[in-house]
Amino acid sequence: MVNPEAVLSSRNVSLWYGETRALNQVSMDIPERQVTAIIGPSGCGKSTYLKTINRMTELNSSVKIDGLIQFRTKPVQHYDVVELRRRVGMVFQKPNPFPKSIYDNVVFGLRLLGRRRKSELDRIAEMSLRRAALWDEVKDRLRDSAMGLSGGQQQRLCIARALAVGPEVLLMDEPCSALDPVATAKIEDLIFELKQEYTIVVVTHNMQQAARISDRTAFFLTASLIEYDQTKRIFENPRDKRTEDYITGRFG
């Protein structure tokens, strides 16, 4: 029933916040080392779907979930949540570096895992910052507070922080919506680079962005997955009238 090629598969996932249904029978397979974009109007459930994958929705005690979300070989509920979140990293809408030094931000996840050797931490910190295309800008001020960075740099730091613990999947929740166009372009380039090694799921309300960076696109509307296909197909020849209306800007 579950596609073995997929890194992440969901089947009939429904979610309620109290009495409000935020996801309705969502089924989709997310392929490895590709960028999957999730688009849709505000409140359609796209961010909620992302958060069910790494079980961040559990932090809200009024949430009820039904259906199956499988990561690799087993359902996400069967993972130790620490392991799951290490392997499935997340980047948030508003850059949220910790009010600590740049270095301490990057190695925080490693320290949680009990890694203490300075040489190892240094090596992984540099590697992660390089992958997040931030190293050259911060290598001389790793001990400075992360709060002194620009918004775009902060967001790349959050990406580096997520990469440091060695994830396989990166979930990005509107990662550019708080950034200016230049910083946005940098993050988009970075996403393109990162998909060589990581499976990326990115929620965005920006359709041009989805078209630019993603291989596959899912369109959500009122808690349901309406259409999910190759990005090219979604934008050039959507099957569903509602998808067409949305991408041509008739609503949303």
Next chain:
Amino acid sequence: MKKQTKQQVFLLGVTFAAFFSIAVLFFALYFVARDGLGVISWEFISAMPRQRMTAGGIWPAVAGTVYVSALTMGFAVPLAVFTAIYLNEYASKGWVVRMIRLAIRNLAGVPSIVYGLFGLGLFVSTLRLGHSLLAAALTLAVMALPLIVSASEEALKSIPDSFREGSFALGATRWQTVRYQVLPLAIPGMITGSVLALARIAGETAPIILTGAAYFYPLIPQSVSEQFMALPYHLYILATQHEQVQLVRPLAYGTALVLLMLVLSMSLGAILVRSHVRRKRDW
């Protein structure tokens, strides 16, 4: 009235109200200082009272107040901080938490004499601690608890959830998130709240009269089971209970001045800590 006139009148009113509040504080300070400064000396602070408290100093009362306050904080701060962490970081937002919070709010409004009676019943009698430093400190700790819990909760609430989410998303457990991301940022606020509660507690009279403060005990307590003298009670005695009230009036003012300075310097310290942290804070 014209709009501008109304505006002028209102401005005058609020300005007057603000200055009136400040004036009351300075007026009180002035009166205490005017009659109290005369007796203040190193001997007054560091010597034992002599000749039926008409001469000598107030050292046992100073020491007693410091001891009972420190002991109180030792009991109250850890308990209050853990309570606040439970309420804000662990408990799910249901009616149980609302009830606990409501109970704590109400505790803060209970008159201090009632705490005294409670302490007398529970600590002094039932738990057989007797009139002692320990019983008084436990009673004051119960009283300080709601103050410190509320302040600590405010400190925890002021920390944006985005830090917690970022930590959880990296695989941190709830305790790791509290320990490494939340507490370090909340501690300055907790310290400020605790010191302000301490300043409040140091001046309490009713609870300690019933549970451990002595009318006259010119010794420095050597253990927590002894009685003790305390500044606020000593002040009350000198002002109303002494056989020569007129004679010891300056000593009463002097005692008041020492107590006031102690309490105000604690508040000032707390305010300085807070403003220092606020200036340094970059989030």
